[in-house]
Amino acid sequence: MSIQVNRLSDPTVRAFVTAVNTNDQAAFQAVLTPDATMSDDGSDRDVADWTEREIFSSNGHMEVENESDGGRALIVSYRNDTWGEMRTKWRFDVDGGKVSRFETGQA
Template sequence: MKTRAEELTNPAVQAVVAAMRDGNREAFFAAFAPSAELTDDGHPQPLEQWADREIFQAHGHLDVEREDNNGLELVGPFHSDQWDMKTMWRFRVINGRVQRLDVSAL
């Protein structure tokens, strides 16, 4: 069963998922700290280039099936023009902004 972005527990995580769903690049990056880090399957990636390529140019979105760890871990299929796979998204949120995001295929 899919979880709507507005039902997610953590406000920063909620903002990221809603921005992906809405294709709102500005809102997406506003949820992240300026020095935020990202890994994709364990490989460090520049956040802005990765998000543009994997989410905004490819119409990517996450269908959240469940959230764990007080809303800081999301599991569900990620769909885009390029991908259709089950994923885990782990967030580190400090002072209301995402400091680190680790995305991995399951």
């Protein structure tokens, strides 16, 4: 059972997921702080390089299964053209209505 994106609790996380699922790089950049950071399976990555490879050029899509911590922690069925589908966890730090850090990894 998935949660509709428009029902996600945190408006910033909702905007992040919407930008990913509509493959909208401009909207995605707009939801991040200028110095946003991220990690994948515990290793820090370059946000621009990682998102281009894992989201935008490979048609990434997030189907949210569960949310906690006021909507800032998600369990997601994530799929892209490179890796297929996998169960992932996402954690967001939000600062002033923008994502300052996100962490993802296998759930």
